[in-house]
Amino acid sequence: MGANTSRDIQNSNFLINSYSKIRGLECDTGSGANDADNYPNAEGSGLNIRKIIGQSFDAFIIAEEDDGILIIDQHVAAEKVFYEKILAALKQGSFHSQSLLMPHIYDLSISEFEMLKENFDLFKKYGFEVEIFSNKSIVVRAVPDFLEGVEEKNMVFEIISAGIEAGKIDEDAFCDKVAARMSCKAAVKAGKTLNIETASLMIADLMKCKNPYFCPHGRPIIIKLQLKDLLSKFKRSL
Amino acid sequence: MGANTSRDIQNSNFLINSYSKIRGLECDTGSGANDADNYPNAEGSGLNIRKIIGQSFDAFIIAEEDDGILIIDQHVAAEKVFYEKILAALKQGSFHSQSLLMPHIYDLSISEFEMLKENFDLFKKYGFEVEIFSNKSIVVRAVPDFLEGVEEKNMVFEIISAGIEAGKIDEDAFCDKVAARMSCKAAVKAGKTLNIETASLMIADLMKCKNPYFCPHGRPIIIKLQLKDLLSKFKRSL
The missing domain is CATH 3.30.1370.100 (MutL, C-terminal domain, regulatory subdomain)
Structure with a gap:
């Protein structure tokens, strides 16, 4: 057994450069204030991750919301972020x-x-x-x-x-x-170790997406384990 | 959002002293070679965690096996480890x-x-x-x-x-x-931040338990998310 996850996610520098380059596209991911109003979160998505727990299988970012644990497909998450940025850049002519x-x-x-x-x-x-x-x-x-x-x-x-x-x-x-x-x-592929900074950038960007839950092709980006379900499975309350 | 999980788990020193003291009980957790033969893993349990991903809600240790992500109830895991150690110490008179x-x-x-x-x-x-x-x-x-x-x-x-x-x-x-x-x-309680060393000790000890999956009272210690199920939910293959 090796308890090296934290080190893995901190030491690798995979794709930090390319991710930062792409994300340098400064553009609003929403198409207007009216769209944003449809979501409970001011950021636009309703996704409110408060902590990154780590990375698993070099493919998933494990994170925490107030009421559950999230498993995020890193490739599809990055794809979604780029998709919204690129689409906005194309539509706004900001390129x-x-x-x-x-x-x-x-x-x-x-x-x-x-x-x-x-x-x-x-x-x-x-x-x-x-x-x-x-x-x-x-x-x-x-x-x-x-x-x-x-x-x-x-x-x-x-x-x-x-x-x-x-x-x-x-x-x-x-x-x-x-x-x-x-x-x-x-987008960053599955099978790549992420450092914590890159994972943080990706998650921060994902939270700004209009719909962070599904990719342009309809594939799910996030699986959520509700805290109440976990507690129930463990037969306990916090 | 704060991407501080790795830091949380590394910087806290909660209970490291008391955990180390208890775990200092050097005793075989199995009652004999014949028992160990009933389990696929030489350690005795069949549990083979290769990586600790982090801690969530100050209550769960998130870890990785070859074929899935584990969510481990930290209190019940510690309880189980102590239980087997104390029981063995009592039976062997090693106190x-x-x-x-x-x-x-x-x-x-x-x-x-x-x-x-x-x-x-x-x-x-x-x-x-x-x-x-x-x-x-x-x-x-x-x-x-x-x-x-x-x-x-x-x-x-x-x-x-x-x-x-x-x-x-x-x-x-x-x-x-x-x-x-x-x-x-x-046992260490839920609601306590663990540092990575304490979590590692706990997981290493849990792997040596004869039955790391259920506590003495029958409560589950580990919930496993099979990798194949995760991939299926994400509609992908690695």
Whole structure:
């Protein structure tokens, strides 16, 4: 047995840099005061975590609310935070297009290619500078600046693909797809040890989300063990 | 929100002294090799905690096994550890009688008094030096040395009362009652912050118990969240 959890979560520095970079996107996660009014907490979510207990299986953050213990899927939580930030940035236009040091060339299927051609304006509006390179490939010269620091293989293509999936004209769907695909790729993965500072940042950000309980794909982010249920199972009262 | 769990569990020194004192009872918690063979783990219990995650509500130790997250009731866990140690010490005679600096006088009911008189030999055998003081009270001059350092108001009387409850002749029941009553009184309570070292000691001791899952009174000590169930609830696989 090793009683090393606290040390694990404190000493690792996994992804602290990339997490901080992404979270540097300063934008309101709510779309307006009226939305926030629908939630009991002034932060917007009703989630009110008072203590981080630790990390388990390098995948879950264990935390405490006034009335229960929370098990939080770290990947989906980070994804949700990024999703709301990116979506807000896209909708508010609070980003810039940033040129890539090396343009990327991508081969597309015929249908993808046709869809892309019809959506050039949307891609441009949202910071993607895309040109036709041949009759089956494109070149990407610039991307929104919130992609900086989290780029990975195929990230740009993933986003273009997400935009294409969203179809023409439906701008909300386009933004939603881009934000969802982007956030999933950027978010801290399960299987990674978090230090306490990163976990704290993630939890603080999650509490600001409009809906911290489910990810854009509908997967649960938080499992709550109610204190009263725990006490009942232990046949005790505090 | 305060992400201070790790610090909480590391900085408090609650009960580390008294816990260490009690746990200083060096005795085998099993009653023999044959018993240990009934459990999958060489330690005796099958409980194989590899990591302490932290403490929640100052009442639960959160820990990790290979295949799940454990929530451990700290009071009942400590009680169980003490119970097995004290019971083994009583049965193996690995204790001494220790004179009290101040003899204690206790009033008893008539039935308690009659029962006690019939059990003097047992009390003496197990380290209690008890004399009749009047026709309704007794004086206690010595107690087993494992009571040292955990004495509190009425502790001695509690144990005598437990012995009386067990009735005459039934020596096993006497030992069991004494151990159960003693361990409940001595064990770390809920509502107390534990430091990581104390939690580690408690968990290491709990793993050596013959049955770490239930206390002498039948209350559960451990609630286990199976990893596969968690993953299923989060709709994911690791």
